[in-house]
Each structure stands twice: as C-alpha cells, then as structure tokens.
Amino acid sequence: MGKVFAERLGAAELEKLQHASFNYFLHETNPVNGLVIDKTEANWPASIAxxxxxxxxYPVGVERGFMPRASAVERTLTxxxxxxxxxxxxxxxxxGYQGFYYHFLxxxxxxxxxxxxxxxxxSALLLAGALTAGVYFDADTAEEHEIRTLADALYRRADxxxxxxxxxxxTHGWKPxxxxxxxxxxxxxxxxxxxILGLGSPTHPLxxxxxxxxxxxxxWEHCYGYDYLYAGPLFTHQLSHIWVDFRGIxxxxxxxxxxxxxxxxRRATYVQHEYAIDNPxxxxxxxxxxxxxxxSEGPGPDTINVAGIERQFFDYVGRGVPYGPDDGTIxxxxxxxxxxxxxxxVLHVLDYCIHDVKLTESNRYGFKASFNPTYPGAYGNPHGWVSPWHFGLNEGPTVLMIENYRTGLLWQLMRRCPYIVGGLRRAGFTGGWL
Structure with a gap:
C-alpha cells in the first residue's frame, strides 16, 4: 500500500505542492515593507509569524529555483x-516594544x-526567520552584509x-x-x-x-500504544522542528x-494516525x-443534526488528539x-487530499486550510465543508518541512547559527551533532 502511494506521490508532485505553497509568500506580501498577510480574506492584517x-x-525558494537570489535579497532586506x-x-x-512585536500588524x-x-x-518565529536569513545570505556584498547585521541586531534587541x-x-505576551x-x-x-532563542541571547538572555x-x-502520556510527551495539536510538535534538528540531541x-x-x-504523528483509525x-x-x-479553521460555530447525531462544530480552535476538541475537521x-x-x-494522506479530495485543484497556494467531511458541504460536495482561505501560518511549515524532508536545508543552516547552538547548550542539550 505504502509503495503505491509513494509512487503516486513522487518527488515531482511534492515539489509542485511546495512551489504552490511558496507562491503564497510571493503574492501575499506587501513589497513596500515585507509584511505577509495572515489570511487571504479581504482587509486582513499581517501576521508577524x-x-x-x-x-x-525565501532561501528555499532560491535553492529550488522558485525565485532569483537577487529578489530574495531585496525582499529580505525590505x-x-x-x-x-x-x-x-x-x-x-x-x-513593537522591548524588542518584541505585535501579533497582527x-x-x-x-x-x-x-x-x-x-x-x-x-516574535520568536519572526526572529527565527531573521536568523535564518542571516545565516543563509553569506555573500560578500553590501546587501547581504546588511541582512546579516540587521538580523543580528533584531535578535539582540529582544529583552x-x-x-x-x-x-x-x-508570559504569552503584553498589552499596553x-x-x-x-x-x-x-x-x-x-x-x-x-x-532556545531566549537562552541563546548574548544581550538579554533568559x-x-x-x-x-x-x-x-x-x-508524559501513553496513548494508542505510544509513550510520548503530550501536546494535542499537530503544529505543537512541528514548529520548533522547522529550525532545529533534534535528531540525536x-x-x-x-x-x-x-x-x-x-x-x-514521530510518536505524536502516529498517535494521530491511530486515533483516526479508531475514530472514537x-x-x-x-x-x-x-x-x-x-x-485550524472549521465550519462552525454551529450545532446541527448529522445522520441522527447532534454534532457541535467549531470555528478556529486548537483541535487535538486524543482529548479533543475534535469536530471532524482535518x-x-x-x-x-x-x-x-x-x-x-504522511504520504498516504497527502495523496488522498490531492487526488481524492482534490484540495489543491484550482487553488493558487496548494492546500486550502482545512476540510470537514462530516459537515455538509456546499453543492453536495462529497468531501463536505472546505475552508475558503489560505493562511501564512499553514503555507510556511508546508514549504519548510517538505524541504527538511528532502534536503534538511533549514536544519543545516541553523546548525551554523551560534545563538541556536548556544541556546541548546544552555538548555542542557548534548550529544549528536552538538
């Protein structure tokens, strides 16, 4: 079974998904200030994440040939x-204040x-992106030197x-x-x-x-046959791993x-897989x-009767496994x-979403944010409700984790970042590549 899926979803199709997701950042960015819109809804603000x-x-785009290096330099500097x-x-x-920034601008x-x-x-996600640029753009030119200087200065400013x-x-944050x-x-x-970023600071460290x-x-929990450090939503097991290669450390x-x-x-990913098979x-x-x-976004808030069962559906909420909330939104x-x-x-699911649910068809940026096969969709769609939106917070991890799977690019870059390495060491990490 796995081999069939892998053959149907080869490297070319993964690259197509990666490229489509990358295009979000090409087209949903203000070229004057570099800010990226949070969501493709009209009059929506930018998200610093x-x-x-x-x-x-942008470095992935350069390496993959999705954009010229000069364009990436210009956007990054802006x-x-x-x-x-x-x-x-x-x-x-x-x-912003104290070197941190407001969530939406x-x-x-x-x-x-x-x-x-x-x-x-x-702010941490913004600074991690800046540090990535500072490591990647290493040429001996005035522009790339300025990228390195600014990335360093922004990181050092955070208190x-x-x-x-x-x-x-x-704390999660602050309001004036x-x-x-x-x-x-x-x-x-x-x-x-x-x-890790807070511990690595040379100026205002944790x-x-x-x-x-x-x-x-x-x-620490035991779920569906796996012992693991629990967090319900998948993204919590992913975002830090975009930048840090935790294998062996x-x-x-x-x-x-x-x-x-x-x-x-890996175990948390398998718990999701087993939960869906169990489908309690x-x-x-x-x-x-x-x-x-x-x-993720969902079809709610709504409570409706579906096939004799009263179901509650949510809007944007942190859905998780195995304790929920779960309203059938994927x-x-x-x-x-x-x-x-x-x-x-993972390849099984991507194949299903691309070829069976057709979630990338007629979409500029790859996958729409989410879908819910249980909630009745418009025009009798057999796959139920499909989100009308794309989010930057979805497109970025898609591009970056496909790249880490293919080449480990982000991991290799951040191994060269002294602040990440220093933060890991101060947190007590040892072994492996450290």
Missing part, C-alpha cells in the same frame, strides 16, 4: 529594515492591528527576562492597555523554540532556570526518557488515509509538516 516564516522560506526602523515603545499604536502602515497582544511566540514579568516561565497576559508558556508546546521551570510542567528530560524530541514528534467519535472519512488535527497542511517524522504514513 507568517512574516518570519517568509524570511525562512522586511528586516522595516522591523528595525518601525516604532518600538509602550504606545498602543506602535509596531496593519498591512500598509505596519502598526498594531485589532488591539492585539505583543506576542512572545510570534527576554522582561517577558518573564518576574515569574519563572515566559492592561500589561502582561495571565497565560505563561507552560506544558510542552511550540515554545521549545522560544526558550536564565537557565526558566527552561527548567518550563520542562517541569511537561505531561537530548535535554535532561529526554535523556531520562531515552528518546529525543524528533522521535517524540465516528466522523466521516477518518482513517489511515485521512487524519491531521491541529489549530488540516492537510499539518500532515505535510509531519513529513520528516513519518513519511510512510
């Missing part, structure tokens, strides 16, 4: 100059949108201890109207990258105790468990060929982003 992913995506020169301060209409002005929070995790707000762990958010980065999640405090909140927690974070993500809530089409629960991009961990089960 999507913009950080763009900075990491983006980094914007963030370096944009207003930093406590004013409610600034772009107006696409034209670059100022804070929607009274959103200054986001520590989205990580400030974001702790005198606590042991890092009300101060720090009540939530902190606790429990295993995508903040693995955030803590104390090593912050990482230990975060790891102390982990949940371990912190104190993973040394005690005898695995590494890469193996943990009896959603349509779930199985070994159809799985992938993550933070996000194919999140499966693509698990390609490095378990290609033998």
């Amino acid at each position: 999507a913009t950080g992913l763009a900075l990491a995506v 983006t980094l100059r914007f963030f370096w020169n944009s207003p930093q301060g406590p004013e409610p209409d600034a772009t 107006d696409m034209q002005t670059g100022r804070r949108a929607w009274q959103c929070e200054l986001s520590t995790i989205d 990580w201890p400030w974001a702790q707000n005198q606590g042991a762990t890092v 109207e009300s101060g720090f958010l009540n939530y902190r980065w606790e429990g295993y999640d995508e903040a693995l990258l955030l803590y 104390p090593e105790s912050a990482y230990a405090a975060w790891a102390a909140t982990y949940r 371990r912190d104190a927690f993973m040394r005690a468990k005898g695995i590494d974070y890469f193996e943990n993500s 809530l009896k959603f349509a089409h779930y199985g070994g060929h159809c799985w992938g629960l993550t933070a 996000a194919p991009w999140a499966v693509a982003a698990s390609l490095p961990f378990a290609p033998e089960i």
Whole structure:
C-alpha cells in the first residue's frame, strides 16, 4: 500500500505542492515593507509569524529555483529594515516594544492591528526567520552584509527576562492597555523554540532556570500504544522542528526518557494516525488515509443534526488528539509538516487530499486550510465543508518541512547559527551533532 502511494506521490508532485505553497509568500506580501498577510480574506492584517516564516522560506525558494537570489535579497532586506526602523515603545499604536512585536500588524502602515497582544511566540518565529536569513545570505556584498547585521541586531534587541514579568516561565505576551497576559508558556508546546532563542541571547538572555521551570510542567502520556510527551495539536510538535534538528540531541528530560524530541514528534504523528483509525467519535472519512488535527479553521460555530447525531462544530480552535476538541475537521497542511517524522504514513494522506479530495485543484497556494467531511458541504460536495482561505501560518511549515524532508536545508543552516547552538547548550542539550 505504502509503495503505491509513494509512487503516486513522487518527488515531482511534492515539489509542485511546495512551489504552490511558496507562491503564497510571493503574492501575499506587501513589497513596500515585507509584511505577509495572515489570511487571504479581504482587509486582513499581517501576521508577524507568517512574516518570519517568509524570511525562512525565501532561501528555499532560491535553492529550488522558485525565485532569483537577487529578489530574495531585496525582499529580505525590505522586511528586516522595516522591523528595525518601525516604532518600538509602550504606545498602543506602535509596531513593537522591548524588542518584541505585535501579533497582527496593519498591512500598509505596519502598526498594531485589532488591539492585539505583543506576542512572545510570534516574535520568536519572526526572529527565527531573521536568523535564518542571516545565516543563509553569506555573500560578500553590501546587501547581504546588511541582512546579516540587521538580523543580528533584531535578535539582540529582544529583552527576554522582561517577558518573564518576574515569574519563572515566559508570559504569552503584553498589552499596553492592561500589561502582561495571565497565560505563561507552560506544558510542552511550540515554545521549545522560544526558550532556545531566549537562552541563546548574548544581550538579554533568559536564565537557565526558566527552561527548567518550563520542562517541569511537561505531561508524559501513553496513548494508542505510544509513550510520548503530550501536546494535542499537530503544529505543537512541528514548529520548533522547522529550525532545529533534534535528531540525536537530548535535554535532561529526554535523556531520562531515552528518546529525543524528533522521535517524540514521530510518536505524536502516529498517535494521530491511530486515533483516526479508531475514530472514537465516528466522523466521516477518518482513517489511515485521512487524519491531521491541529489549530485550524472549521465550519462552525454551529450545532446541527448529522445522520441522527447532534454534532457541535467549531470555528478556529486548537483541535487535538486524543482529548479533543475534535469536530471532524482535518488540516492537510499539518500532515505535510509531519513529513520528516513519518513519511510512510504522511504520504498516504497527502495523496488522498490531492487526488481524492482534490484540495489543491484550482487553488493558487496548494492546500486550502482545512476540510470537514462530516459537515455538509456546499453543492453536495462529497468531501463536505472546505475552508475558503489560505493562511501564512499553514503555507510556511508546508514549504519548510517538505524541504527538511528532502534536503534538511533549514536544519543545516541553523546548525551554523551560534545563538541556536548556544541556546541548546544552555538548555542542557548534548550529544549528536552538538
């Protein structure tokens, strides 16, 4: 079975999906400031996370021949100059504060949108993208030298201890109207990258105790035959792995468990696969060929009767396995982003979504965000509801994790980043390539 799927979904088709997803960043970016729109809905703001992913995506575009190096340099410089020169301060209409940035920014002005929070995790994704550019653009030219200088300066400006707000762990963010958010980065999640970046800072580093405090909140679980570090949505097992090759390197927690974070993500991917086969809530089409629960858009909010069962459907929510929430919504991009961990089960799903559900047909940017075979679709679509939108936060991981599966490009680049290496060492990682 696996061989048939692999043959149907060869390297050329993976590259086609990768290229289509890459095109999001070509066409949904403001060329004046480098900001990338969060979502393809009219009048939507930019997302700093999507913009950080763009900075990491451009090197892939150059290597794959999707864009000329000169164009990538120009876009990258525009983006980094914007963030370096944009207003930093406590004013409610600034772009950032203390070296961090607001989650959503107006696409034209670059100022804070929607009274959103200054986001520590989205700032981390933005800075990771900047550091990627700083490593990749290594030519002895004035432009590439400026990229390296700006990437370094942006990273050094972030005041990580400030974001702790005198606590042991890092807060989710801050608002000028009300101060720090009540939530902190606790429990295993995508903040693995955030803590590594915070620990690696040469100017305002997190104390090593912050990482230990975060790891102390982990949940080790046994689900569907797998022992693993639990986090429900797939994206939490992926985002940090875009930049860091965790194969063979371990912190104190993973040394005690005898695995590494890469193996943990492989197990989490298999738990999703097994959950879909088990299908405890009896959603349509779930199985070994159809799985992938993550933070994604859905057909709700709505409660309707489907085949005699009253079903509750959600809008944008962090769907997860095995404890939910689960309303039958599948996000194919999140499966693509698990390609490095378990290609033998991921290729089945990508093949199904491309050839059977036709989720890339007539779409400029590869997969639409999500689909729900249980929720009745428009015009009697046998595959149910399909999201009308594309999101930058979906397209970036698709491009980057396909590339890591194919060549390991991002992993090789970030092994050369002294701040990532230093952050890993301060977090207690040893072994392997370190």
